[in-house]
Amino acid sequence: xxxxxxxxxxxxxxxxxxxxxxxxxxxxxxxxxxxxxxxxxxxxxxxxxxxxxxxxxxxxxxxxxxxxxxxxxxxxxxxxxxxxxxxxxxxxxxxxxxxxxxxxxxxxxxxxxxxxxxxxxxxxxxxxxxxxxxxxxxxxxxxxxxxxxxxxxxxxxxxxxxxxxxxxxxxxxxxxxxxxxxxxxxxxxxxxxxxxxxxxxxxxxxxxxxxxxxxxxxxxxxxxxxxxxxxxxxxxxxxxxxxxxxxxxxxxxxxxxxxxxxxxxxxxxxxxxxxxxxxxxxxxxxxxxxxxxxxxxxxxxxxxxxxxxxxxxxxxxxxx
Amino acid sequence: xxxxxxxxxxxxxxxxxxxxxxxxxxxxxxxxxxxxxxxxxxxxxxxxxxxxxxxxxxxxxxxxxxxxxxxxxxxxxxxxxxxxxxxxxxxxxxxxxxxxxxxxxxxxxxxxxxxxxxxxxxxxxxxxxxxxxxxxxxxxxxxxxxxxxxxxxxxxxxxxxxxxxxxxxxxxxxxxxxxxxxxxxxxxxxxxxxxxxxxxxxxxxxxxxxxxxxxxxxxxxxxxxxxxxxxxxxxxxxxxxxxxxxxxxxxxxxxxxxxxxxxxxxx
Numbered sequence: 001x002x003x004x005x006x007x008x009x010x011x012x013x014x015x016x017x018x019x020x021x022x023x024x025x026x027x028x029x030x031x032x033x034x035x036x037x038x039x040x041x042x043x044x045x046x047x048x049x050x051x052x053x054x055x056x057x058x059x060x061x062x063x064x065x066x067x068x069x070x071x072x073x074x075x076x077x078x079x080x081x082x083x084x085x086x087x088x089x090x091x092x093x094x095x096x097x098x099x100x101x102x103x104x105x106x107x108x109x110x111x112x113x114x115x116x117x118x119x120x121x122x123x124x125x126x127x128x129x130x131x132x133x134x135x136x137x138x139x140x141x142x143x144x145x146x147x148x149x150x151x152x153x154x155x156x157x158x159x160x161x162x163x164x165x166x167x168x169x170x171x172x173x174x175x176x177x178x179x180x181x182x183x184x185x186x187x188x189x190x191x192x193x194x195x196x197x198x199x200x201x202x203x204x205x206x207x208x209x210x211x212x213x214x215x216x217x218x219x220x221x222x223x224x225x226x227x228x229x230x231x232x233x234x235x236x237x238x239x240x241x242x243x244x245x246x247x248x249x250x251x252x253x254x255x256x257x258x259x260x261x262x263x264x265x266x267x268x269x270x271x272x273x274x275x276x277x278x279x280x281x282x283x284x285x286x287x288x289x290x291x292x293x294x295x296x297x298x299x300x301x302x303x304x305x306x307x308x309x310x311x312x313x314x315x316x317x318x319x320x
Numbered sequence: 321x322x323x324x325x326x327x328x329x330x331x332x333x334x335x336x337x338x339x340x341x342x343x344x345x346x347x348x349x350x351x352x353x354x355x356x357x358x359x360x361x362x363x364x365x366x367x368x369x370x371x372x373x374x375x376x377x378x379x380x381x382x383x384x385x386x387x388x389x390x391x392x393x394x395x396x397x398x399x400x401x402x403x404x405x406x407x408x409x410x411x412x413x414x415x416x417x418x419x420x421x422x423x424x425x426x427x428x429x430x431x432x433x434x435x436x437x438x439x440x441x442x443x444x445x446x447x448x449x450x451x452x453x454x455x456x457x458x459x460x461x462x463x464x465x466x467x468x469x470x471x472x473x474x475x476x477x478x479x480x481x482x483x484x485x486x487x488x489x490x491x492x493x494x495x496x497x498x499x500x501x502x503x504x505x506x507x508x509x510x511x512x513x514x515x516x517x518x519x520x521x522x523x524x525x526x527x528x529x530x531x532x533x534x535x536x537x538x539x540x541x542x543x544x545x546x547x548x549x550x551x552x553x554x555x556x557x558x559x560x561x562x563x564x565x566x567x568x569x570x571x572x573x574x575x576x577x578x579x580x581x582x583x584x585x586x587x
Contacts, residue, residue, distance in 0.1 A: 052435050054586070078341035078437045088432025090424060092359055104351040105436045107343050141432075148341070148436070 003066025005152045005183025011060035022207035030183040035198035043207040044187035081150030089129045096125035106148035134161025155186040191307040229278035233300040237269035247289040342437030352446025357453040374408040401466040402552035403526040408458040413492035415512045421500035422508035477555035484551035487569040491544040494576035501584030519545035544572040
């Protein structure tokens with residue numbers, strides 16, 4: 001069996017004695033998109049930098065295509081593409097000139113003209129990097145990351161500063177790479193990017209993986225495999241969560257919803273999330289239950305469970 | 321395991337196959353050298369320091385006598401040109417390279433290029449060769465101006481002068497890397513320019529150490545600038561490089577190179 005694209009086991013990295021990455025383990029397969037999702041400062045960038053051979057781990061093991069990013073760097077570099085968070089593009093060079101320069105490092109790079117067209121770089125091909133917008137720089141950096149036909153690509157916050165249109169073009173290209181068998185690891189703090197793009201998600205916080213799995217599994221935790229929905233409302237703090245859950249579970253009784261079908265939480269005082277098989281009757285049950293206690297909800301929303309909810313459930317904090 | 325579209329032979333490539341994915345090492349270094357050279361020659365501020373400033377000093381020192389020089393019997397142009405060439409080496413190997421590398425470091429360019437097949441070694445080689453390429457341009461321009469002013473260098477000293485240029489380049493590139501790899505980019509910008517001015521005025525480059533006032537007379541001989549100035553004048557005026565200057569330059573290269581190797585941070 002071929003080695004996975006990336007294998008990280010119990011990775012620890014400390015800066016000045018503080019563990020920024022504190023025991024992270026993750027696997028990224030070839031031909032799949034793996035997202036490392038978390039707030040700023042969670043240790044995402046440090047984790048991928050250890051995979052890129054830019055930092056040496058303090059403990060744990062990192063393998064890329066079965067090789068060590070530090071000791072096997074010479075063999076790995078032609079097979080790995082990197083898009084850094086800060087771009088890494090020299091400011092005085094023209095966009096196309098930079099892409100051609102990076103391409104010249106490889107024996108059989110992608111066709112620069114075709115890549116330029118794909119990512120819409122023509123309009124600023126002769127503009128110096130200094131004068132490019134954030135989104136234009138990001139697209140150029142992505143082009144530079146994949147021009148060498150890598151087998152593994154690391155994208156650190158790829159759509160930061162991008163307008164929706166170029167974001168879409170980038171996502172399309174990333175999906176295409178996946179179809180070609182490339183293993184893609186991307187870090188992001190954007191839930192929708194992880195949800196729409198990634199096959200697997202690792203949610204990290206304070207240097208630890210707090211949730212991991214196939215994106216679908218993380219989003220759909222319903223008892224019968226049905227997509228769960230989340231009802232969120234704001235009201236007075238410290239309501240009786242157990243009582244509320246019982247009230248909600250009674251609702252679906254004709255359909256046989258189990259008492260445990262509902263997850264009820266108060267991640268922040270006065271802010272509640274109800275996750276379960278929501279239907280129109282759910283709202284009736286909720287407002288009835290609240291009315292019986294003389295509580296007026298200030299806001300009630302219904303939505304599919306998102307990675308934001310996953311993060312909120314686990315940490316009690318919003319991702320951003 | 322899920323279906324994997326990667327073909328088996330693309331997986332677990334042997335070292336020989338992996339190396340073939342990259343362009344040959346010499347081509348990578350040549351590409352990086354050309355890239356670095358273009359960047360320097362295209363940058364207005366860098367050109368000012370590396371080409372225009374030395375030429376202006378050459379013209380000013382030869383055509384005017386604001387600066388009193390004891391030429392020891394030589395013509396002013398014969399006496400001044402070796403020092404101007406030494407200054408040109410310092411401006412490119414030190415000031416220009418320190419600033420360029422510091423901003424590359426801040427902008428993540430060093431990290432990005434070190435993840436490509438170029439690697440850190442190729443990047444460094446490209447930078448050093450880029451410095452030498454710019455120096456070729458400088459030498460051609462300064463020599464042309466000096467010859468037009470009537471310069472008559474000692475032909476026997478030309479190989480020795482080239483050796484001095486290489487030694488000076490090694491010492492000052494090491495200093496550039498030490499600064500660029502340890503200070504903030506803005507700090508390097510300030511320090512690299514300031515040091516160049518100080519060494520030009522009192523470092524024994526244009527004005528020989530023995531004509532400097534007070535303790536500078538002795539200090540300048542031990543500085544890389546003074547040693548390079550002495551070596552260039554020795555070669556092109558007398559046909560030989562003073563051994564002491566060679567020892568000083570080698571000493572600085574070893575010390576600064578060691579320091580840069582120890583302290584250089586890529587991020």
